[in-house]
Amino acid sequence: MKISSQVNTEGFSTEHWYQVGRPALMVGGLLFLVLATVPFWGSGLVVDKLTTLFVYILLAVMWNLLAGYAGLVSVGQQAFLGLGGYFALRLVDIGMSPYPAFIVGALICALVALVISVFALRLKEGEFAIAMWVTAEVIRILVMFDPIVQGETGTSLLAMNQYAPELRRNINFWFGLLVVAGMLGLVLWLVNSRIGAAAQAIRDDEEAAKSIGIRVMRVKQIIFVVAAFGCALAGSLWLASSVTFQPRTYFGVQWTVFMLFMVLVGGLKTFEGPILGAIVFFLLQEFFGDYGAWYLAGLGVTAILFALYAPNGIWGEWQNRKGVRFLPTGVTLTLKNKE
């Protein structure tokens, strides 16, 4: 290895994620097309269950974007899930139809996140995590003051009744599928973009990131707002399928436990891990979802055990063992004229 003052930068080539990941992207595209046909041949129950799975996937991928790629560990993302549902309710109340309201509501939520980010992102790690939880609680209390929410009681998105149950179930499914596909695509692009690379640099060493010219606040804000937008969409999808809106459920800290579980068990810092985690969680919910507090504690403990003993999660550990990457981030360099 030698330091050289004669520099010839000709003759190199780079391989990017979209080249390495082409097979995985094609499988993903195919899966999307197959899933889109499920309402035509699957039972209503399957369609409903898959819609629920979409909510989990969204939440897991968003939490991984925040914590895995940008190092922003929040225990208050339920703030945006709840707000997504709430804004949708409000917009429908002033006459918007439900599905456009879901999108517009999530956009408003992104704006709220931008305002919150100005304060929250100034805080150090632990403070940030706690501040987000406090934020979620404060927002819940504010939302409960709104007469249409009726405090603890909550309310229902009665406008959903304009669709026949069968049709509503299918539209929800397709809406969810589109949202999940769109957000997965956005996150995949984002983490591989300039902003994503900068976010990972900040996660690894904020001081060094600043020293190479990364605008730390701006990068964190972009990630934070996108993650909030995704959580808000998950909230409106939840509202679309459950129809009822109870502040304690939507703004509940159990969502954070779910997100932690899905991401840590599936695989932090990998693209596919959180999706796998969401599927594992979905299956657990099917069998143990009614066990209440003990079940929640079990999820939390499992997540912590993974964080301690298998920090790469199931997917990450498997990838490392097999030495394979389907959707890697970053760039591989090949120098053609090696001295």
Added chain:
Amino acid sequence: MTLGSTSVIAGIGIDKHYGAFQVLHGVDFSANKGEAVGIVGPNGAGKTTLFGVLAGSTAPSAGVITYQYTDITATNAAQRCHAGIARTHQVPRPFLGMTVFENLLTAATNGAGLTGYEAEAFAVRALIQTGMSPLANRPAAALGLLDRKRLELARALATAPKVLLLDEIGGGLTEGELHQLVTLIAQLKDDGLTIVWIEHILHALLKVIDRLVCMSEGRVIAQGHPKDVMSDDEVMKAYLGSELEVAL
């Protein structure tokens, strides 16, 4: 303000204290365009702290920093990097989740503001300049200390600096490697870069520097022609004949 008006980068009357503990006492430092300045001084003299103040990662308690005839005291580290001030860290701070090449690419896109092929070519340039090509796709986390130091230099170069602040990048190298490093730094100087190099290895330093600054206990105790500085009484006293003698 004579200091600031003749130099590309300068710190004027810099104080820095952590609580009651004062680390820098009215330090005046400057480097002219294209000049290579060496900084020596015993451990704890405040050399690295001065770099932090110049690069914007450490806020001075008092004093002014100028760059290209403007007061940049109020700007942050990222802005100074965009303006052309780059530094290496004494204790390397690689982005551990990335490969060597990705570390450099991130510096080229964010620091030098390049995109696409241009950014990649620039990162490759820094890679080749520092002799790191064989390690291009190695995760930074897998590098040893010496390669991490080398990565510090490569990453600073990938930001397209005009002023390069080097903090003890020569320590631990073999004579051969040290010679290559000196050659590279001389080359960078010839290309018009302003170099400030903190280094305990005097004989390497002396091969490239035009001027030597000696710091001790938060003060600049001597500066000027390297020979004069090294024979200065104050400098001798600060070192108590130890490191400096060995280095000579």
